[in-house]
Amino acid sequence: MGLTDSKIKELEATANDIRITIMDILEDAGSGHVAGPLDMADIFTVLYFHTLNHEPKQPDWKERDRVVLSNGHICPVLYTTMAYAGYFPKEELKTLRKFGSRLQGHPHRDFLPMLETSSGPLGSGLSQAVGMALADKIDHGLTSSRRIYALLSDGELECGQSWEAAMLAGKNKLENLVAVIDRNNIQIDGAVEDIMPLEPLSDKWRAWNWHVIEIDGHNIQEIADAFDMAKSTSGKPTVIIAHTIAGKGVKEFERDYRWHSQVVNKETEQMAINELRTLGGKITSEHQ
Amino acid sequence: MNCALWAGRSQANTSSMLNPELKLNTKIFDKDVAQAPIRQGFGEGLVEAGEKNEQVVGVCADLTESTKMDLFAKKFPNRFIEMGVAEQNLASVASGLAAMGKIPFISSYAMFSPGRNWEQIRTTICYNNRPVKIAGSHAGVSVGPDGGTHQAIEDIAITRVIPRMVVISPCDSIEAKKATLLSAETDTPVYLRLAREKTPIITTLETPFAIGKAMSVWTSSKPKVGIIATGGLLYHAIMAAKELEDEGTEVEVMNLSSIKPLDREAIIALAKKTGRLVTVEEHQVSGGMGGAVSECLAEEYPVPIQFVGIRDEFGQTGTPAELLRHFGLDKEGIKKGVKIALAK
Numbered sequence: 001m002g003l004t005d006s007k008i009k010e011l012e013a014t015a016n017d018i019r020i021t022i023m024d025i026l027e028d029a030g031s032g033h034v035a036g037p038l039d040m041a042d043i044f045t046v047l048y049f050h051t052l053n054h055e056p057k058q059p060d061w062k063e064r065d066r067v068v069l070s071n072g073h074i075c076p077v078l079y080t081t082m083a084y085a086g087y088f089p090k091e092e093l094k095t096l097r098k099f100g101s102r103l104q105g106h107p108h109r110d111f112l113p114m115l116e117t118s119s120g121p122l123g124s125g126l127s128q129a130v131g132m133a134l135a136d137k138i139d140h141g142l143t144s145s146r147r148i149y150a151l152l153s154d155g156e157l158e159c160g161q162s163w164e165a166a167m168l169a170g171k172n173k174l175e176n177l178v179a180v181i182d183r184n185n186i187q188i189d190g191a192v193e194d195i196m197p198l199e200p201l202s203d204k205w206r207a208w209n210w211h212v213i214e215i216d217g218h219n220i221q222e223i224a225d226a227f228d229m230a231k232s233t234s235g236k237p238t239v240i241i242a243h244t245i246a247g248k249g250v251k252e253f254e255r256d257y258r259w260h261s262q263v264v265n266k267e268t269e270q271m272a273i274n275e276l277r278t279l280g281g282k283i284t285s286e287h288q
Numbered sequence: 289m290n291c292a293l294w295a296g297r298s299q300a301n302t303s304s305m306l307n308p309e310l311k312l313n314t315k316i317f318d319k320d321v322a323q324a325p326i327r328q329g330f331g332e333g334l335v336e337a338g339e340k341n342e343q344v345v346g347v348c349a350d351l352t353e354s355t356k357m358d359l360f361a362k363k364f365p366n367r368f369i370e371m372g373v374a375e376q377n378l379a380s381v382a383s384g385l386a387a388m389g390k391i392p393f394i395s396s397y398a399m400f401s402p403g404r405n406w407e408q409i410r411t412t413i414c415y416n417n418r419p420v421k422i423a424g425s426h427a428g429v430s431v432g433p434d435g436g437t438h439q440a441i442e443d444i445a446i447t448r449v450i451p452r453m454v455v456i457s458p459c460d461s462i463e464a465k466k467a468t469l470l471s472a473e474t475d476t477p478v479y480l481r482l483a484r485e486k487t488p489i490i491t492t493l494e495t496p497f498a499i500g501k502a503m504s505v506w507t508s509s510k511p512k513v514g515i516i517a518t519g520g521l522l523y524h525a526i527m528a529a530k531e532l533e534d535e536g537t538e539v540e541v542m543n544l545s546s547i548k549p550l551d552r553e554a555i556i557a558l559a560k561k562t563g564r565l566v567t568v569e570e571h572q573v574s575g576g577m578g579g580a581v582s583e584c585l586a587e588e589y590p591v592p593i594q595f596v597g598i599r600d601e602f603g604q605t606g607t608p609a610e611l612l613r614h615f616g617l618d619k620e621g622i623k624k625g626v627k628i629a630l631a632k
Contacts, residue, residue, distance in 0.1 A: 066387075068384075108415070109416060109417060110415075110417065116387065117383075117387065117412070117416055118411065118412075118415050118416045119411075120411065121407055121411050123376075124376070124380040124408055124411065124412050127376070127377045127379075127380030127381045127383075127384065127408075127412070128380050128381070128383050128384035128387065128412055129384060130377075130381050130384060131380065131381035131382060131383060131384020131385040131386075131387070131388075131392075132384040132385070132387055132388050133384075134369060134381065134384070134385060135345075135384065135385045135387075135388035135389070135390050136388060138345065138366065138367060138390070139388075160376070161374075161376040161377055161380070161408070164371075164372075164374035164376060164377035165377050165380070165381070167372070167374075168371060168372070168374070168377060168381065172369075
């Protein structure tokens with residue numbers, strides 16, 4: 001079920017615009033996380049502009065798919081993608097991390113009720129998604145076409161709770177559950193594989209009865225295909241291990257764990273935005 | 289007046305008695321008073337809540353029979369989820385269930401839930417505003433021979449400090465059943481503190497119960513001390529009150545099963561009526577029910593208070609009676625607390 005070239009270019013351009021906005025709002029905020037939001041922009045774009053069954057103008061629509069962002073610290077990409085999708089005005093993104101803002105430093109449903117979960121402390125998002133998938137299965141059995149998406153970081157797989165949730169989902173054959181792992185191999189203290197090796201990662205998930213798909217997390221077609229495969233998977237939950245480049249799009253940030261979270265000053269912001277605009281120009285010219 | 293209600297009286301000119309308005313168990317002073325585990329009331333209440341509302345689901349971490357969730361699991365197998373020994377997952381999966389409209393009850397030993405999974409309860413249930421009901425069984429030292437690892441005596445402190453959490457510590461199995469049924473109808477997270485061993489039945493089906501209401505179960509016209517007790521120790525407090533009456537000291541005993549929200553009005557009224565208080569709980573003095581009472585009174589109407597509770601120690605192996613005696617939580621310990629309060 002391939003996307004047309006035109007659709008791919010459109011999604012690439014959207015992802016690039018989202019990255020530019022992320023840099024803009026992080027500089028305004030004066031703090032926040034950089035690498036994860038940038039490297040997840042492609043996946044968020046495909047999810048919100050191609051895969052999800054949702055109604056941005058009616059966020060409490062009952063039949064919607066659910067998106068659980070487990071590693072809440074990458075919320076700049078969640079907020080920006082939601083604004084681009086029409087959930088709230090893009091102008092509001094400028095309030096990120098400011099007093100009284102609906103866009104709290106880590107997502108909080110009290111302030112922005114259209115969020116499916118509040119999150120921040122790592123390792124509990126998959127459990128919540130499992131709970132949602134179980135509820136849907138209790139209500140609709142195998143007839144439900146709803147999908148519950150859990151977006152996870154690789155670092156948070158060091159939390160034992162992630163594996164408690166993985167076991168339960170595998171045992172209950174939750175085919176309505178799709179986990180996406182941002183396999184960027186960075187965390188606060190260094191490279192994930194140095195801090196706490198996760199490999200062989202796909203074998204671990206297979207052992208708990210999960211359908212495993214490994215993709216290039218920046219290839220729009222691969223991302224869309226993986227979500228489509230997950231939709232047609234039966235008898236087991238799906239995990240998409242998305243190999244990403246931390247800080248994707250800005251050479252100075254890429255693969256550097258120190259950009260997990262670092263203050264973006266005006267100069268860095270301009271450098272990053274210029275680089276992203278150049279990239280955006282290339283996408284547009286290729287498209288034309 | 290039912291004569292049995294006056295069973296605590298030894299002198300015709302005193303006016304202390306079980307509060308007749310509460311329609312309490314009139315056989316409470318009998319040697320063979322009926323007993324049942326507080327957790328049993330939870331199990332029965334959960335079945336009834338499940339019959340009333342099909343959105344009620346049960347989730348347990350490998351302690352289904354011990355926490356009496358087995359009654360629900362047998363009746364509604366499709367609405368019961370076995371988690372295995374995974375209490376962190378237990379709390380967060382329940383949050384996800386609630387996000388889809390379910391009313392999840394999760395059960396384990398209090399030491400593990402809310403003990404082990406406190407942060408998941410704080411963030412994924414309370415911060416997330418999901419109405420999950422947490423049943424923590426085997427709370428207190430009266431778990432007995434299992435020893436200190438299994439005796440939760442910090443759980444009131446760690447639950448009542450979380451915004452939105454309702455904390456209920458029923459005094460007997462009948463009250464536990466009522467609390468379970470009411471919990472299913474509230475839209476907030478609730479912590480139900482349950483105990484393992486058999487406890488004398490104090491209330492009846494007719495006894496009123498409401499979340500946020502404290503009631504005097506043993507009343508007196510001229511009480512010198514107000515005893516506020518929570519959980520199964522309420523029985524010991526009533527027994528202490530009866531003996532104190534015989535010894536010439538009138539007291540009033542309040543059942544504070546609803547620790548949060550706190551019935552500030554009733555507590556202030558008791559403080560005004562008695563002038564001094566004793567709080568009684570199977571819990572650390574730090575952060576417990578007595579702490580909640582003193583936070584209220586320090587602001588509103590300061591009176592001398594003596595805390596009957598555990599003072600910065602862990603539990604240990606023993607029979608429930610031995611442990612209650614060791615920690616000064618039984619009738620004698622409560623009477624001692626009253627004497628200290630009177631001397632203040």
